[in-house]
Amino acid sequence: MNLAGVRPKSPTERLLAANAWVVYAFFYAPILVLIVFSFNANNNVGIWTEPSLRWYRDVLSNDAVLSAIKVSLIVAFVSTVVSTILGTMTALSLERFRYRGQRAFDGLVYLPIIIPDVTMAVMLLLFFAQGFQWLDAAIGWRPSFGIGTISLSHIAFNISFVAVVVRARLGQMDPGLEEAAADLYATRWQTFRRVTLPLIAPGVAGGALLALTLSLDDVVITSFVAGPGATTLPVYVFGLVRRGVTPLINAVSTLMLVASMLLVAISLGFQRSSRSRVTALGDDRE
Amino acid sequence: MGSGGDHRRGDLTATPVVEAARPELEKAARKAESRRGVLIALPAWAYLVVFFAMPLGIVFVYSFATRSSTGRTRLADWNLDAYRRLFDPLVFEIFRRSLLLALATTVICLLVSYPFAYYIATRGPRLRNVLLVMVMLPFWSNFLVRTYAWKVLLGSEGPISQLSQALGGEPIRLLFTNTAVLIGLVYGFLPFMVLPLYAALERMDWSLVEAARDLYATGWTAFRKVTWPLSRPGVIAGSILVFIPALGAYVTPAILGGARTTLMGDYIVSQFLAARNQPFGSALSFGIMVVMLAGTIVYFRTGARNV
The missing domain is CATH 1.10.3720.10 (MetI-like)
Structure with a gap:
């Protein structure tokens, strides 16, 4: 596997290493610059004067930012829970069963992943606008754009991503284990609850994390289906960013970076603990 | 099926009645199984039909509609x-x-x-x-x-x-x-x-x-x-x-x-x-x-x- 250990360092090897370091610098330099300048006291982003937490105080006393954070968290929570349940069911149905119309369903599940964000955004905008108009005409009730429409849209694209991740996990699983449970007179539900679910749990967690990230990340679709009253944090920040570069945005951005790094750290920790649990189980048997 | 049953004639479970019913049972079991698969898929399927397929259909329909002078879309006079x-x-x-x-x-x-x-x-x-x-x-x-x-x-x-x-x-x-x-x-x-x-x-x-x-x-x-x-x-x-x-x-x-x-x-x-x-x-x-x-x-x- 490891060719580097076998031969002495060739020029090619050195070039590869150099390229790798340049790429890592490319990855991290912009983020580091952003973080450093968020602690800059100066109004002007490009000129460093002295370190200060001024912009962070501004962010935390900014009502628009705080309400956008609240909307983001509600939408992320709702869409992650619903899409994780629906996506896991989809994965089970596609991977473990055979029925007519399955291929069509398979295609329907993959389409939201392939379709461009902009198209999806346009689709959902027209759908809600037209649907609400029809609802108004039919029963005299006209819902408004806001947290509801944002959540419904996020679920619509998240189901597919969860389904793909869980399905990959199901595909690696030994179906013999489920058959063994069935042979031991476990009911369908017991088999799922005691055998399948624990085994695919890392996949479900991974899918949920992906759904959460995508929901917290989305700008394009959300900006189309958000109402005048409710926007998410990325959409609010996007509005500010289009107008220019300010230290306040640097501070919000740094907070968003820290939040997503925390998410990754938690998920890595979670994966490690689930892996160590499995190895601990193996040790018990020995 | 008939020739397969011959050498199992001494087997207690392989009575002619069971033998005859087996394909039916298997078919019924397969049917129940595939119905279960459809049932599990149903919520996500319904969701994607309403919030994905229908929006896609609406975009398709709108692309043939006409734009009035005020910028509103009229769902009439379909054209290319x-x-x-x-x-x-x-x-x-x-x-x-x-x-x-x-x-x-x-x-x-x-x-x-x-x-x-x-x-x-x-x-x-x-x-x-x-x-x-x-x-x-x-x-x-x-x-x-x-x-x-x-x-x-x-x-x-x-x-x-x-x-x-x-x-x-x-x-x-x-x-x-x-x-x-x-x-x-x-x-x-x-x-x-x-x-x-x-x-x-x-x-x-x-x-x-x-x-x-x-x-x-x-x-x-x-x-x-x-x-x-x-x-x-x-x-x-x-x-x-x-x-x-x-x-x-x-x-x-x-x-x-x-x-x-x-x-x-x-x-x-x-x-x-x-x-x-x-x-x-x-x-x-x-x-x-x-x-x-x-x-x-x-x-x-x-x-x-x-x-």
């Missing part, structure tokens, strides 16, 4: 005007620009990522994992924030320009140009290329490269004849994962691009917000989707044949 406008020189120019930019992004990502993924894949297992997490970390952070970071860097008062002036050079003004958009796209989508390439290189059988070297192939020949063909699936997957979002990109050009660098995504959005021409916007989004799906299928087909 919106599709005819797709062949307008202006639209063609915007599409060409988007296509070139997406292709350039894909090629640059590939050129940078291949040696990068190769380097990671040839490290020891421990280092490999650390290096991979270091790729994932910025990838998991917010796309908008990562793009915004480049706006800070590239601005006329940003660090790069300041550095150039401090060294006695001209102020560098890259922001609001195609170059800035290209940098932003490469930065945003690079991990999409690195990860599939890494996956393909990592599970490759390296003893084949050793074998080629043993047969006096030069390093370059061994790469061209062995490593490259074996990593083709990763190249294809990575290219698609970069090309598709790059072609429909909206956030990156909106932040880093200028007024004269309108791209497809921007143009579609403007049809719904500023220009208020929903039928034309619908036709555009439907058109770009078809181009993407067709491109993906063709790419997969030709790629699969050559591998």
Whole structure:
């Protein structure tokens, strides 16, 4: 596997290493610059004067930012829970069963992943606008754009991503284990609850994390289906960013970076603990 | 079935009645099983039909509708005007620009990522994992924030320009140009290329490269004849994962691009917000989707044949 250990360092090897370091610098330099300048006291982003937490105080006393954070968290929570349940069911149905119309369903599940964000955004905008108009005409009730429409849209694209991740996990699983449970007179539900679910749990967690990230990340679709009253944090920040570069945005951005790094750290920790649990189980048997 | 039952005649369970009922039972069991599969799929299916298939249908219907003089869409007088406008020189120019930019992004990502993924894949297992997490970390952070970071860097008062002036050079003004958009796209989508390439290189059988070297192939020949063909699936997957979002990109050009660098995504959005021409916007989004799906299928087909 490891060719580097076998031969002495060739020029090619050195070039590869150099390229790798340049790429890592490319990855991290912009983020580091952003973080450093968020602690800059100066109004002007490009000129460093002295370190200060001024912009962070501004962010935390900014009502628009705080309400956008609240909307983001509600939408992320709702869409992650619903899409994780629906996506896991989809994965089970596609991977473990055979029925007519399955291929069509398979295609329907993959389409939201392939379709461009902009198209999806346009689709959902027209759908809600037209649907609400029809609802108004039919029963005299006209819902408004806001947290509801944002959540419904996020679920619509998240189901597919969860389904793909869980399905990959199901595909690696030994179906013999489920058959063994069935042979031991476990009911369908017991088999799922005691055998399948624990085994695919890392996949479900991974899918949920992906759904959460995508929901917290989305700008394009959300900006189309958000109402005048409710926007998410990325959409609010996007509005500010289009107008220019300010230290306040640097501070919000740094907070968003820290939040997503925390998410990754938690998920890595979670994966490690689930892996160590499995190895601990193996040790018990020995 | 009949001949199969003969030698089991002494078996207590294989009475003729059971034997005759078995195909029926199996059929019923299979039916119940597939019904269960449908039942489990039903909630997600219903959701995707309502909140995905129907919206897609509405866009399709709208693309044949007419726009009234006030900018409202009238669902009457169905026509092909919106599709005819797709062949307008202006639209063609915007599409060409988007296509070139997406292709350039894909090629640059590939050129940078291949040696990068190769380097990671040839490290020891421990280092490999650390290096991979270091790729994932910025990838998991917010796309908008990562793009915004480049706006800070590239601005006329940003660090790069300041550095150039401090060294006695001209102020560098890259922001609001195609170059800035290209940098932003490469930065945003690079991990999409690195990860599939890494996956393909990592599970490759390296003893084949050793074998080629043993047969006096030069390093370059061994790469061209062995490593490259074996990593083709990763190249294809990575290219698609970069090309598709790059072609429909909206956030990156909106932040880093200028007024004269309108791209497809921007143009579609403007049809719904500023220009208020929903039928034309619908036709555009439907058109770009078809181009993407067709491109993906063709790419997969030709790629699969050559591998």
